[in-house]
Amino acid sequence: MNSTITLDSKILIAGHNGMVGSACWRALKGKGYKSIIGFSSKELDLRDQRAVFKMLEKEKPEVIIDAAAKVGGIIANSTYPYEFLMDNMLIQNNLIKAAHELDIPKFIFLGSSCIYPKMAPQPLKEEYLLTGPLEETNKWYAIAKISGVKLIEALREQYNRDYVSLMPTNLYGPGDNYDLKTSHVLPAMLRKFHEAKESNNSNVVLWGTGSPRREFLHVDDLANAVVYALENKLDRSLYNIGSGEEVSIKELASLIKNIVGFKGEIIWDNSKPDGTPRKLLDSTKINRLGWNSRINLDYGVKKVYRSQF
Numbered sequence: 001m002n003s004t005i006t007l008d009s010k011i012l013i014a015g016h017n018g019m020v021g022s023a024c025w026r027a028l029k030g031k032g033y034k035s036i037i038g039f040s041s042k043e044l045d046l047r048d049q050r051a052v053f054k055m056l057e058k059e060k061p062e063v064i065i066d067a068a069a070k071v072g073g074i075i076a077n078s079t080y081p082y083e084f085l086m087d088n089m090l091i092q093n094n095l096i097k098a099a100h101e102l103d104i105p106k107f108i109f110l111g112s113s114c115i116y117p118k119m120a121p122q123p124l125k126e127e128y129l130l131t132g133p134l135e136e137t138n139k140w141y142a143i144a145k146i147s148g149v150k151l152i153e154a155l156r157e158q159y160n161r162d163y164v165s166l167m168p169t170n171l172y173g174p175g176d177n178y179d180l181k182t183s184h185v186l187p188a189m190l191r192k193f194h195e196a197k198e199s200n201n202s203n204v205v206l207w208g209t210g211s212p213r214r215e216f217l218h219v220d221d222l223a224n225a226v227v228y229a230l231e232n233k234l235d236r237s238l239y240n241i242g243s244g245e246e247v248s249i250k251e252l253a254s255l256i257k258n259i260v261g262f263k264g265e266i267i268w269d270n271s272k273p274d275g276t277p278r279k280l281l282d283s284t285k286i287n288r289l290g291w292n293s294r295i296n297l298d299y300g301v302k303k304v305y306r307s308q309f
């Protein structure tokens with residue numbers, strides 16, 4: 001541990017009720033951190049700059065983990081472009097601005113792999129940021145997160161702040177969102193196959209062609225990466241956090257079909273969008289420092305299915 005942070009340090013987790021925030025809370029508690037705080041969006045709306053400043057002025061945490069955001073799948077992003085851009089900019093900018101002005105020593109900003117250009121070479125390296133056009137279906141959210149990454153970079157360069165951005169790949173795990181209108185592909189599949197099995201349906205209809213390739217990471221692995229970043233002074237401002245394990249949507253569907261035990265057919269609805277053809281992160285930089293994912297997809301999805309359904 002070459003950081004000033006100790007087990008008594010006060011740590012604020014923004015979005016502590018969310019899938020990522022709650023995983024970070026579990027991981028930190030598990031490591032013996034004693035002073036962890038969080039506020040629900042009902043208790044504190046992070047879009048309110050004055051309220052955020054007042055809370056941080058009062059609480060004076062030594063670390064802020066920003067796991068709060070307006071997140072959602074393809075439908076939500078294309079239905080609410082303004083909110084996905086403005087709300088996410090407000091949430092991150094209010095926290096980053098107040099943290100800097102109140103001289104809070106450590107800040108961990110969480111973004112997502114959709115910040116990288118749609119057609120960038122794969123696997124995606126951190127240096128590919130802003131080298132080409134974004135995936136249209138979630139560009140609003142991506143632009144907000146890119147501005148957060150750049151704020152963190154600017155504060156490191158201009159004020160030598162020990163602030164860092166972590167870009168996780170697609171996440172899954174306890175506390176995921178299973179609402180078919182706003183969820184991501186993996187939880188949506190788990191729910192569809194489970195309900196089809198329970199109702200003895202003869203088939204399940206899935207979006208797209210099944211050919212896109214995706215990388216998934218269990219949220220507990222990500223939480224371990226957040227703890228690693230908290231306990232170490234990292235020498236770069238941006239790190240990809242991925243498992244390096246890539247599957248096609250078709251392979252994911254048959255993995256989940258088998259785990260759930262659904263015996264019927266899979267029908268692919270080609271009229272629905274596929275999204276980016278491939279999205280695999282290059283996580284060499286954080287791997288070289290010593291963090292690697294530990295939960296493989298088969299074991300992770302089985303664990304989630306048993307605990308959530």
Ligand SMILES: NC(=O)c1ccc[n+]([C@@H]2O[C@H](COP(=O)([O-])OP(=O)(O)OC[C@H]3O[C@@H](n4cnc5c(N)ncnc54)[C@H](OP(=O)(O)O)[C@@H]3O)[C@@H](O)[C@H]2O)c1
Pocket residue numbers: 014015016017018019020021039040041042044045046047066067068069070071091110111112113168169170171172175184
């Ligand atoms: N899910 C993924 O696959 C994925 C992949 C890569 C990166 N990430 C990143 O991980 C972070 C968290 O994602 P998640 O999956 O954990 O999302 P989530 O489960 O939806 O959690 C989002 C959290 O943000 C809080 N929040 C939202 N708007 C707020 C506001 N106006 N004021 C205060 N709190 C607010 C929510 O608070 P309440 O619960 O109190 O309402 C919730 O706890 C995001 O930065 C996202 O970019 C997620």
